[in-house]
Amino acid sequence: MFWNKDKIPNLKLEEEDQDLFKIDEEEIEEAVLEEISQEKSKLEEVEEIELEKKEQLPGLHTENNIKKMNKILNLAMIIVIIFSTLIITDVILVSRIGKGPYFALKTKTYNDGGTKVYYGLGYKVIKYDQKDGRKDIVLGNWQLKYDTTPIKTTILDLALDFNNNLEEALSIYMNHYLKVSGKIEKIEKDQITLIYKDEEKKYMTRLICNILNNSSRYHENDSIELVGTLYNYTKENHLKLYMKNCYIKK
Numbered sequence: 001m002f003w004n005k006d007k008i009p010n011l012k013l014e015e016e017d018q019d020l021f022k023i024d025e026e027e028i029e030e031a032v033l034e035e036i037s038q039e040k041s042k043l044e045e046v047e048e049i050e051l052e053k054k055e056q057l058p059g060l061h062t063e064n065n066i067k068k069m070n071k072i073l074n075l076a077m078i079i080v081i082i083f084s085t086l087i088i089t090d091v092i093l094v095s096r097i098g099k100g101p102y103f104a105l106k107t108k109t110y111n112d113g114g115t116k117v118y119y120g121l122g123y124k125v126i127k128y129d130q131k132d133g134r135k136d137i138v139l140g141n142w143q144l145k146y147d148t149t150p151i152k153t154t155i156l157d158l159a160l161d162f163n164n165n166l167e168e169a170l171s172i173y174m175n176h177y178l179k180v181s182g183k184i185e186k187i188e189k190d191q192i193t194l195i196y197k198d199e200e201k202k203y204m205t206r207l208i209c210n211i212l213n214n215s216s217r218y219h220e221n222d223s224i225e226l227v228g229t230l231y232n233y234t235k236e237n238h239l240k241l242y243m244k245n246c247y248i249k250k
Helices: 007-097 155-164 166-173
Strands: 105-109 116-119 124-127 137-140 151-154 177-187 191-196 205-211 223-235 239-249
Touching (some): 007 137, 151 166, 155 191, 155 205, 155 239, 177 239, 191 223, 205 223
Parallel strands (some): 205 239
Antiparallel strands (some): 105 116, 124 137, 177 191, 177 223, 191 205, 223 239
């Protein structure tokens, strides 16, 4: 058997080339695997970021809801303060000054001369304007009733009640529509004073009224009946009661 020496180097070269091809394939495979690994890492990072965002969303929604709730509560508080101020203003003007109401809705006018009924937020006002009758303003709750029947009494009863039990007398008579009978002590153009005087002057009482109708035919010591609203009193030397919008009943 004969060997061809010229072919031996070529054979070695081919084996070396094959080894080089094997090395290139391994490097390419490693590079591809590394690239895949990097891409996988990037995907994992993106997923983690998205997950963190999702976890933060409920907190953001809660914070936004709290802010919205605070705005609603603040607005409601402002509305309550405004309406409370309006109600208090109306109540003070009606009860102390006899003016208004300005923030209540008129719902009815009676055919008695012009009595008007108003409803506000939790309160009711009746402005009496009867012809030769009741002419005052009454404040109460929504159950307040139209009432033109006066409480009948005498100057003597008022003297005894106010001097013996002031608190009870105030609850019965003060700011109520009364019909009081008694004797005239003094009469002027637009004012009449009734008087009760005992011997010891212990129960001495004067009832002072402004008169809306004609009193020219009445004189001192005449017995009369007055209708009006009792609105004030003083008790210095003796008891003085004050009625307003009074009429002499014939």
